[in-house]
Amino acid sequence: MLMEWHRAIELHKRTKGKVKTYPSLRLRTKDDLACAYFPGSYAAADLISKNNDASFEYTGRGNSIFVVSNGSSILGLKEQDPFAALPILEGKCLIYKVFGDINAFPLCLEAKSAEEIIETCKLITPTVGGINLSNISSLTSFEILRKLQSSLDIPVSSDDHYGIAVALFGALKNALRIVGKDLSDIKIAIWGAGKAGISTARLLLSAGANRIAMVNSHGILTKTNPYMSKEQAELAERLDLNVDYQDIKAAISQADVLIGLSTKDAFEPDYIKLMNQDPIVFALALPEPEINPALAKEKGAAIVASSLYWTTTINPIASFQVYPGIMRGALDVRAATITTNMLLRAADGFAQSIDEKRLSPDNIVPPLFSDEVTPRIAEAVAQAAIEEGIALNPLPKNKVYAQTWERLFGGRII
Known part of the structure; x- marks a missing residue:
């Protein structure tokens, strides 16, 4: 590969994560705290409990996705390794933010079967507006993509x-x-x-x-x-x-x-x-x-x-x-x-x-x-x-x- 690997290693060690979470508002007063945290969060929760679609209006769900992998398809690696998938998923989350202004979060799963990944993705949908499947073996990725697209009401994509x-x-x-x-x-x-x-x-x-x-x-x-x-x-x-x-x-x-x-x-x-x-x-x-x-x-x-x-x-x-x-x-x-x-x-x-x-x-x-x-x-x-x-x-x-x-x-x- 025509690049200096040591520079990439140094970058990863220095940044300790290519994506970070930052607040979207400032907390300067007790009123700010009360509105944003407790009891203000419960006012938004009450609205969402009556209409779950309101979560797109009153939270960051509509601009958030999970990038999901079990590390079973990583270039150069023969064995499945969800830990090794993390820097790759962080890179893709960075791409989503820089090129799309989308808040993407890596989710590396210790999962062996398609069913485990499918069920996990179904369970996490209240948090996000979309899912991106990545670095999953072609033996199962087609099935996972197909079943999630047919069962969820949010966009499920795959960069791969x-x-x-x-x-x-x-x-x-x-x-x-x-x-x-x-x-x-x-x-x-x-x-x-x-x-x-x-x-x-x-x-x-x-x-x-x-x-x-x-x-x-x-x-x-x-x-x-x-x-x-x-x-x-x-x-x-x-x-x-x-x-x-x-x-x-x-x-x-x-x-x-x-x-x-x-x-x-x-x-x-x-x-x-x-x-x-x-x-x-x-x-x-x-x-x-x-x-x-x-x-x-x-x-x-x-x-x-x-x-x-x-x-x-x-x-x-x-x-x-x-x-x-x-x-x-x-x-x-x-x-x-x-x-x-x-x-x-x-x-x-x-x-x-x-x-x-x-x-x-x-x-x-x-x-x-x-x-x-x-x-x-x-x-x-x-x-x-x-x-x-x-x-x-x-x-x-x-x-x-x-x-x-x-x-x-x-x-x-x-």
Whole structure:
């Protein structure tokens, strides 16, 4: 990984936590104390007891989420470790606050089963307006996400599932514009069939992609591949490919887009020669990509991208650019869940956040600290929820955009 690890260790030791809790009011007098603590808190409690939805109006619940993990999917670790998950969750909570002004709190669980995580999340919902699932094994994360979304009336998201899928699709929309191709006409090869890969494939199919070939660690996802998880098998049914699952090159042959969500050096350089004219290559493995972006260009890729945002790489695709905006929009209108349409609209918001005049093969994503990204995504997600009838607090068009801008940058849009 191209960064100085000792600097990261020093930062963590110095800060002793990347998020802290600060008061939202001052206590200067006995009257302040009486109103904010006792007996004043009981006045608010009485109102909430008569209508639990009042908790969104009289407490911080509406702008608070838990980021939940059991530490069963941590890059570089073979064993489940919820203690090791804490600095990762703190980092994501920091991202939520800085990029979305959302009060996010890490919750690391000593839980082995999906049922334990599901029940815990159900029990903590009176405290927060949303939940983000993170760093949970793909063997259980799909089930947990699905069951919580169907049983709770607050948005349940997952940066591991939706973050990279939405950012990737937004970047792909811009890349296709540049090469003059349409999503419905192209062939897409996806290398890696974990949480991000499956979520990306599902999102692309919902957006109108017709030809997707996906590869797991044993081969192409087809009905004859005996080495598939439940989620992979269900996706294989949808993709309906009639090829030898061991013929890896069949997945890439005549592809217009090659997406890597797997491991370092997974792509042989000559794979790109098997692709159609003006191929697009997104090598998004962490901590190092499936192929060096410069080498991919040298071999004929028209547009390349990677996830190495901390380097000088071109077109860095980072999930943290989108997941704060998704949750921001969902919280502001009190969306009851996260839907596919909300994610598609989020991808639109991300794609449209880059200045048209700057759009080029080496510039398909907005800058990492763009002030447009979160407000645009939040507005798009909020309006999608309103249109679908799942927003308990519908707001007028552009209201969420303006509120988000004011939250993040302190100025009103007139």
